[in-house]
Amino acid sequence: MDLRKLILALALLGAFIPFAKTLHASYQVQRQQLLDSTLESNLAYATKLAKSTDDFVQSAQLQLDYTAQLLVDEMDDPARLDTEAARLRLTSKSFNSIVIFDNTGKVLATSPETLQLQGKVLASAAVRESIRSRQPLISRPYLSAAGNFIVLMVSPIRDPRGGFLGAIGGAIHLQKENILDRLLGQHFYHDGSYLYVVDSEGRIIYHPDLSRIGKVVAGNQAVADVTRGGSGTASIVNSKGKVMLAGYAPVAATGWGVIAQRPRDVTLAPLTSLMRTVFVKTLPLALVTVLLLWWCARIIAHPLRMLAYGARNMDQPGTSQRIRSVRSWYFESRELKKAMLLGIGLFQKSISKLREDVNTDPLTGLGNRRHLQARVQELQERATPFAVVSLDIDHFKRVNDTWGHDVGDLVLKQLAMHMQDISRVDDAPCRVGGEEFVLLLPGASVASAAQVAERLRLQIERANMAPVDRVTVSLGVSAWPESSQDIATVFKTADEMLYVAKRGGRNRVEIYTPPA
Numbered sequence: 001m002d003l004r005k006l007i008l009a010l011a012l013l014g015a016f017i018p019f020a021k022t023l024h025a026s027y028q029v030q031r032q033q034l035l036d037s038t039l040e041s042n043l044a045y046a047t048k049l050a051k052s053t054d055d056f057v058q059s060a061q062l063q064l065d066y067t068a069q070l071l072v073d074e075m076d077d078p079a080r081l082d083t084e085a086a087r088l089r090l091t092s093k094s095f096n097s098i099v100i101f102d103n104t105g106k107v108l109a110t111s112p113e114t115l116q117l118q119g120k121v122l123a124s125a126a127v128r129e130s131i132r133s134r135q136p137l138i139s140r141p142y143l144s145a146a147g148n149f150i151v152l153m154v155s156p157i158r159d160p161r162g163g164f165l166g167a168i169g170g171a172i173h174l175q176k177e178n179i180l181d182r183l184l185g186q187h188f189y190h191d192g193s194y195l196y197v198v199d200s201e202g203r204i205i206y207h208p209d210l211s212r213i214g215k216v217v218a219g220n221q222a223v224a225d226v227t228r229g230g231s232g233t234a235s236i237v238n239s240k241g242k243v244m245l246a247g248y249a250p251v252a253a254t255g256w257g258v259i260a261q262r263p264r265d266v267t268l269a270p271l272t273s274l275m276r277t278v279f280v281k282t283l284p285l286a287l288v289t290v291l292l293l294w295w296c297a298r299i300i301a302h303p304l305r306m307l308a309y310g311a312r313n314m315d316q317p318g319t320s321q322r323i324r325s326v327r328s329w330y331f332e333s334r335e336l337k338k339a340m341l342l343g344i345g346l347f348q349k350s351i352s353k354l355r356e357d358v359n360t361d362p363l364t365g366l367g368n369r370r371h372l373q374a375r376v377q378e379l380q381e382r383a384t385p386f387a388v389v390s391l392d393i394d395h396f397k398r399v400n401d402t403w404g405h406d407v408g409d410l411v412l413k414q415l416a417m418h419m420q421d422i423s424r425v426d427d428a429p430c431r432v433g434g435e436e437f438v439l440l441l442p443g444a445s446v447a448s449a450a451q452v453a454e455r456l457r458l459q460i461e462r463a464n465m466a467p468v469d470r471v472t473v474s475l476g477v478s479a480w481p482e483s484s485q486d487i488a489t490v491f492k493t494a495d496e497m498l499y500v501a502k503r504g505g506r507n508r509v510e511i512y513t514p515p516a
Contacts, residue, residue: 012293016286023275029354030271035245038267039233042247044434046260047231048397049184049195050249056183057153057253060094060170061136064155068168071157075102075165081109088170094179095153095170097146102166105131115146127169130154134164138254141174141205141214148173149214151205174213180206184258192242193262200255202227212239222248226257235264363409364416367430372438375428376487379442380480387449387479389439390494391456394472394506396435403467414465415473422456438494446479446511453477453509461507472507474498483512 067088074080085098089111099117100109105127107117126139139152150171157165172178184195184206197206202217202224217223221234231249238244238261246261359371367375379386393399393415400408412435419429419439428440439456441449453475465471476497480490497510504510 012290019282023278026354027271027275029358030274031268033358034267034271035235035264038245038262039235039247040433042245042260042262043231043233043249044247046195046247046258047249049260050231050251050256050258052183053180053197053251053256053258054253056094056179057138057251060092060153060179061138061155061253063088063092063094064153064168064170065136068155068157071100071168072159072165075108075157078109082111082113085109085111085168088168092170093182094172096148096150096173096176096178097171099169099171100157100166101127101169103131103164108166117145120145124152126152126154127167130156130167130169131164134158140199140201141203144171149175151199174205175210191262191266193260193266195258195260197251198223198227198257198259200227205256222246222259222261223257226250226259227255229255236261361416361431364413364431366416366419366437367428369430369432372428372430372432372440375440379440380487384442385445385480385482387441387444387446387477387482388490388494389441389449389453389456389475389477390491390498391437391439391453391473391475392498392502393435394474394502399468399471407467411465411468411471414463415460415471418456418459418463422452422459438491444479446477446482446513449477449479450509450511457507457509474501474506475509476501476512477509478512483514 067084071081071084074084081100085100089095089098097115098109098111099107099115099122101107101122105122107120107122110117122145124139124142124144126137126142129139130137134156136155137153139150139154141149141151144150144152148171150173152169152171154167154169156167159165172180174180180197184197194208196204196208196212198217199205202220204212204215204217207213217239220236222232222236225232225234226248229250233245233247236244236246243264244261245264245267246259248257248259250257359367359374361368376386393411396408396411399411412431415437416429416431419437423429423439424441426442428442430438430440432438439452441452444452457473457475460471460473463471476494476499478484478490478494478497480487483493484490493512497512501508501510
């Protein structure tokens with residue numbers, strides 16, 4: 001291989017290897033960002049819908065309890081029972097059918113009357129259990145006497161002395177249009193994303209595909225965890241063999257679980273398209289670069305050939321001049337080295353920027369959970385005490401529902417600005433969830449962190465965040481190692497104090513005080 005080809009090969013390697021590494025690193029970083037973001041979004045989504053479902057179940061149970069109280073003195077009045085059954089079904093819209101039965105399971109009234117159960121004795125496990133326990137219950141899914149696949153919610157009817165007179169039950173027909181469709185069906189997307197609900201045994205009770213209802217989901221990490229009361233994220237394979245990115249959360253009142261998931265290939269499709277576009281648009285420039293490198297290699301090789309010629313002809317006149325002229329290229333070589341160093345510097349800067357993006361929340365510009373974990377590890381390694389202020393926007397769902405997500409995002413950005421405003425140089429304000437934030441205060445005690453938290457609370461309360469009338473936050477404070485030697489416990493207690501502040505009326509600061 002002659003020198004010109006060697007220079008060309010080295011130049012090509014020097015140009016395209018960093019470029020390929022940059023593309024690869026960019027792809028991997030952005031891919032992980034997309035996966036993490038989708039998992040976190042699905043978790044937040046499942047948690048929100050699980051809470052909505054839990055609220056519905058409690059509300060429906062209260063409706064049954066109220067009607068049960070009204071029927072205490074009406075158990076011998078069939079017309080009154082029919083009226084109340086019809087009223088509850090038609091006004092609440094929570095149940096597909098209502099049944100009232102006595103303490104033997106004999107049906108006294110139904111709505112609608114087309115169920116044709118009047119006078120029959122119900123023998124289902126759910127009815128027998130309600131008669132035995134004489135307590136409110138929510139059944140497992142089962143096939144009713146009328147041939148419907150249902151979940152039955154039951155409330156006992158008791159006389160003033162506590163005697164069991166019977167019960168009123170509300171049925172949700174799982175394979176027909178029902179309240180779960182109205183509560184969850186409106187959240188169906190057209191990109192392959194969907195959500196479904198399972199009972200405590202992993203049996204599907206809501207699914208966009210009605211044929212799946214009633215089937216038990218096996219070998220699914222998300223379902224296995226949520227039926228144990230867990231919440232989180234997982235990459236799973238659905239019944240059609242497609243990899244899905246799932247977030248899941250339990251429904252506390254029933255033991256059900258809500259799983260929201262999106263196809264992984266749909267999540268990554270924009271990134272694949274982007275990288276393909278970058279490659280196509282870069283290809284013409286790459287071809288021009290190859291031609292330019294070939295020309296440069298020829299220009300660089302020519303003086304070196306002259307130097308070799310001069311070395312072979314040292315006894316010829318003018319050789320010294322030719323060598324001096326070639327030696328001037330050493331300066332150019334040094335400049336080339338500087339240019340290469342500059343190119344490497346630009347490459348490292350690009351990688352640094354990508355790393356910064358990985359550790360930054362794109363909406364608010366604050367650090368994200370990854371950044372928070374890195375800072376905590378750094379402080380722990382230095383044995384530097386720190387305080388944690390965990391905060392959450394009060395009634396943030398109401399902001400999104402009333403003014404829209406654009407205004408909600410604006411509120412998040414303004415809150416981030418207030419956090420940065422009160423932060424010191426070494427403090428780390430971070431966004432770790434939808435409307436959840438953490439302020440890490442190196443060197444701070446619980447007392448000093450509480451003062452910072454109170455200043456932040458007052459500043460946000462007084463801030464003008466138009467068009468939102470008023471925005472408040474609830475805050476919880478803990479510190480390491482003052483509150484606990486275990487860092488995970490410190491963050492957990494800060495979150496617990498946040499929830500204490502929520503339960504205490506919101507717009508307040510709660511401080512963790514370790515037991516004596």
